[in-house]
Amino acid sequence: MTTSSTTIAIADDPRWAAVVARDPRADGQFVYAVKTTGIYCRPSSLARLPKPQNVLFFDTAEQAQAAGYRPSKRAAKDQSDLAAQHAVTVAAACRQIEAAEEVPALNDLASTAGLSSFHFHRVFKAATGLTPKGYAAAHRARKVRERLADGGSVTEALYDAGFNSNSRFYAAADNVLGMKPADYRAAGQNNDIRFAVGQCSLGAILVAQSDRGVCAILLGDDPHLLVCDLQDRFRQANLLGADQAFEQLVAKVVGFIEAPALGLDLPLDVRGTAFQARVWQALREIPVGSTASYAEIAQRIGAPKAFRAVAQACGANHLAVAIPCHRVVRSDGDLSGYRWGVERKRELLERESQPSCVK
Numbered sequence: 001m002t003t004s005s006t007t008i009a010i011a012d013d014p015r016w017a018a019v020v021a022r023d024p025r026a027d028g029q030f031v032y033a034v035k036t037t038g039i040y041c042r043p044s045s046l047a048r049l050p051k052p053q054n055v056l057f058f059d060t061a062e063q064a065q066a067a068g069y070r071p072s073k074r075a076a077k078d079q080s081d082l083a084a085q086h087a088v089t090v091a092a093a094c095r096q097i098e099a100a101e102e103v104p105a106l107n108d109l110a111s112t113a114g115l116s117s118f119h120f121h122r123v124f125k126a127a128t129g130l131t132p133k134g135y136a137a138a139h140r141a142r143k144v145r146e147r148l149a150d151g152g153s154v155t156e157a158l159y160d161a162g163f164n165s166n167s168r169f170y171a172a173a174d175n176v177l178g179m180k181p182a183d184y185r186a187a188g189q190n191n192d193i194r195f196a197v198g199q200c201s202l203g204a205i206l207v208a209q210s211d212r213g214v215c216a217i218l219l220g221d222d223p224h225l226l227v228c229d230l231q232d233r234f235r236q237a238n239l240l241g242a243d244q245a246f247e248q249l250v251a252k253v254v255g256f257i258e259a260p261a262l263g264l265d266l267p268l269d270v271r272g273t274a275f276q277a278r279v280w281q282a283l284r285e286i287p288v289g290s291t292a293s294y295a296e297i298a299q300r301i302g303a304p305k306a307f308r309a310v311a312q313a314c315g316a317n318h319l320a321v322a323i324p325c326h327r328v329v330r331s332d333g334d335l336s337g338y339r340w341g342v343e344r345k346r347e348l349l350e351r352e353s354q355p356s357c358v359k
Contacts, residue, residue, distance in 0.1 A: 010052035018043045019055075028086075028119050030057050033064050039072040040064040047072055089113045090127040093120075094135065103136040129275050129303030138274045193234050196242035197223045200254045202344050206230060207250045213267035217253060217320045219340035233318065257321060260288050260352045266322055272313070275306075279313035286327045289352050293331045315339055321348070 010016050018026035026043035033040035034050040040061065041047050058064040061071065093109050109132055110120035124132050193215065195208035206226040208216040216233065218226045231239065242250070249266075256264040270280060278301045285300075286292050292300075294307040294314075303309070314325040317339065326345045330336045338345035 010055055013057070015043070015057050016052060016055070020049065022046065025114075028123065029116070030059055031061050031064050032057050033067070033069040038069055040069040041072050045072070086123050086127060089115070089120075090124050093124060093132065094128070097132065097136050098139055103133070103140075106132055125302060126305055129278070129298075129301065129306035129309055134274050191234070191237045192240055193230070193237045194240045194242050194246050195227075195230060196247055196250045197226060198247075198250050198254060200257050202257060202340075202347060205250070205254060205257070207253050208234075209246065209249065210269045212269035214249075214319065214322060215269035215271070216318045217322055218318065219320050219344060253321065257348070258351075260348075261354075263288075264322060268319060268322060270319070270323070272316065275303075275309065276313040276316055279310050280317060280319075280323045283314070283317075283323050283325055283328065286324060291327050291329050291349065293329055294336075295331055297328060311336075327352075 015026070015030055015032070019032055022044045024044040028042075031040045031042050033056045035054045035056065036050070040058065042061075056067075058067065058069075065071075093113060096104060096109060096112060106117050106121060109124075110117040113120050113123075115123065121131065124130075124135070128135055130138060191210060193208050193210055195206060195216070197204060197206045199205065202219055203221050204219070204223040204226055206216065206218040206223070206229075207214065208230055216230055218229055220226050220229075252266075253264065256262050270277060272280065279297060282297050282300045294310045295304070297310045298304050298307040301310075310328075314328055315337065317323050317325045320326075320340055326338060326348045335342050335345050335349075
């Protein structure tokens with residue numbers, strides 16, 4: 001938070017000049033609060049100008065509210081209008097990124113939006129949960145996956161997605177696809193996936209592992225449906241029945257489910273979008289015996305408005321308990337949904353809340 005306490009300091013502050021000019025270009029960069037009224041406004045507000053000695057500056061509206069100030073009626077409407085304006089601006093920037101052959105520079109995107117680079121970067125990340133560069137990378141990854149899935153050649157896919165050289169694409173391919181491009185094009189045909197199905201107190205459990213690490217932990221009532229789920233995810237991979245050594249890994253996962261205090265430390269093969277990966281990493285940082293709301297996870301990954309997208313990322317998780325999406329609840333404490341059933345979620349949380357599990 002940035003404040004000024006003297007008339008001279010306020011008068012010399014360029015932010016005060018923006019307030020006097022009611023400059024809309026300063027909106028989103030700071031707000032000003034009035035000590036005598038207890039309200040705050042954005043710089044372009046048409047409210048009557050206060051005396052400089054009664055003004056405090058805050059970097060964000062949230063900081064002003066935390067200091068006890070409330071939005072003026074105009075500010076409340078301004079915030080609503082600004083949010084709508086930002087949504088349009090970010091949507092246009094996304095279209096610009098998607099239509100460009102080369103990833104646009106941040107300065108060019110900001111200039112088109114009529115914002116400073118710093119402010120545009122903050123607005124874009126708040127709306128999408130990704131930086132402009134991260135969004136561009138995720139878009140290129142999606143184009144590559146779609147092109148390969150349609151049967152296109154690797155060369156066609158990489159150039160269509162905006163990679164201007166083979167070397168750049170292959171350097172990024174492992175993160176983009178989770179496997180070699182030719183293998184992805186063949187739906188994992190050249191990949192060996194070992195798996196085993198067992199039973200635990202929560203029902204049937206399937207554990208699968210690629211060369212990179214554990215790629216699936218599935219829970220359910222019907223073992224056959226779990227195998228079908230695995231086959232759908234790795235359509236043409238070589239699915240291999242587990243040997244005795246692999247079954248020890250399954251036993252380790254089951255042991256954690258039955259006794260969470262044991263902990264679970266496994267190499268994981270995590271495959272998802274850039275945003276999903278950020279959410280899943282935040283979930284892994286929730287301690288055993290604790291929970292967090294979808295809104296809190298959105299805050300932790302720097303995308304406070306993306307709580308619905310956080311919920312979708314939780315639903316897309318294929319690694320039950322290893323990526324503990326069961327520890328995410330609604331803001332009111334309600335358990336909400338769970339890919340493998342709310343009752344399993346409740347049981348997992350009850351086990352983790354036992355004194356032996358909480359450190």
